[in-house]
Amino acid sequence: MRTKYIAGNWKMNMDRAGAVDLSKALVSELKGLDGSFMIAPPFVYLDAVASVIKGSNIRLGAQNAASTENGAHTGEVSVAMLKDIGVQSVILGHSERRDAQNESDKLINEKILAVLNGGLEVVLCIGEQYSQRIAGATEEVCGKQVRGCLKGLTPEQMKNVVIAYEPVWAIGTGKTATPEEANAVHKFVRGVLAEMFGNETAENTKILYGGSMNDGNAEALLAQPDIDGGLIGGASLKADKFSAICRFSVK
Numbered sequence: 163m164r165t166k167y168i169a170g171n172w173k174m175n176m177d178r179a180g181a182v183d184l185s186k187a188l189v190s191e192l193k194g195l196d197g198s199f200m201i202a203p204p205f206v207y208l209d210a211v212a213s214v215i216k217g218s219n220i221r222l223g224a225q226n227a228a229s230t231e232n233g234a235h236t237g238e239v240s241v242a243m244l245k246d247i248g249v250q251s252v253i254l255g256h257s258e259r260r261d262a263q264n265e266s267d268k269l270i271n272e273k274i275l276a277v278l279n280g281g282l283e284v285v286l287c288i289g290e291q292y293s294q295r296i297a298g299a300t301e302e303v304c305g306k307q308v309r310g311c312l313k314g315l316t317p318e319q320m321k322n323v324v325i326a327y328e329p330v331w332a333i334g335t336g337k338t339a340t341p342e343e344a345n346a347v348h349k350f351v352r353g354v355l356a357e358m359f360g361n362e363t364a365e366n367t368k369i370l371y372g373g374s375m376n377d378g379n380a381e382a383l384l385a386q387p388d389i390d391g392g393l394i395g396g397a398s399l400k401a402d403k404f405s406a407i408c409r410f411s412v413k
């Protein structure tokens with residue numbers, strides 16, 4: 163049985179004091195809740211947030227990682243470095259990075275392998291653009307991303323992979339896929355996982371929804387059978403909103 167997972171992507175927001183305050187508030191709001199929660203602050207605040215959430219029920223996530231182990235890669239942060247400061251999970255393939263940093267499925271696949279080899283969890287983002295949705299290409303786009311990004315992985319490695327379906331047109335726009343629309347894509351993705359890795363892996367892999375999820379629409383989205391949680395951007399920056407979503411996930 164899959165349990166729900168709620169992850170917060172803080173993106174390039176916060177200052178040090180704000181990151182510490184938000185993580186302190188979340189530790190207190192989520193205390194005693196029997197669920198799975200993760201927050202991904204900017205790299206430079208990971209250490210500060212790690213100290214605050216240590217021993218709590220919140221996992222520490224990073225928003226990216228290098229595909230290479232070490233060496234002459236100016237500006238990059240390796241998996242070993244992330245592990246060293248307590249990171250447990252890494253978001254990869256976010257549409258903002260696919261777009262602004264031109265990240266390809268091939269590069270994302272290399273990063274996924276690096277993160278898994280380092281023993282950390284991957285949250286792999288996939289999703290279609292609005293033009294692709296109206297052209298009826300959602301399944302083609304998402305299927306290609308899943309196949310390209312997860313190429314060469316074993317069912318054993320898949321135990322450490324979570325997928326986040328994030329329709330690009332819903333990210334930060336206030337527009338969400340309806341629960342039924344989102345669930346249909348999740349179901350399709352689960353079918354692709356079954357073809358690639360077998361039914362057991364497909365049934366056990368968590369598929370989160372992301373794209374303007376908030377405390378007003380989370381309950382309906384999380385009630386869908388193939389929606390196993392949420393990857394939350396904007397609403398993860400407010401302790402009351404994020405913790406309300408977390409509470410829906412353990413109902």
Ligand code: PEP
Pocket residue numbers: 171328332333334335372373374375393394395396397
């Ligand atoms: C995201 O960027 O992963 C995201 C889902 O953002 P938002 O919740 O703000 O749409």
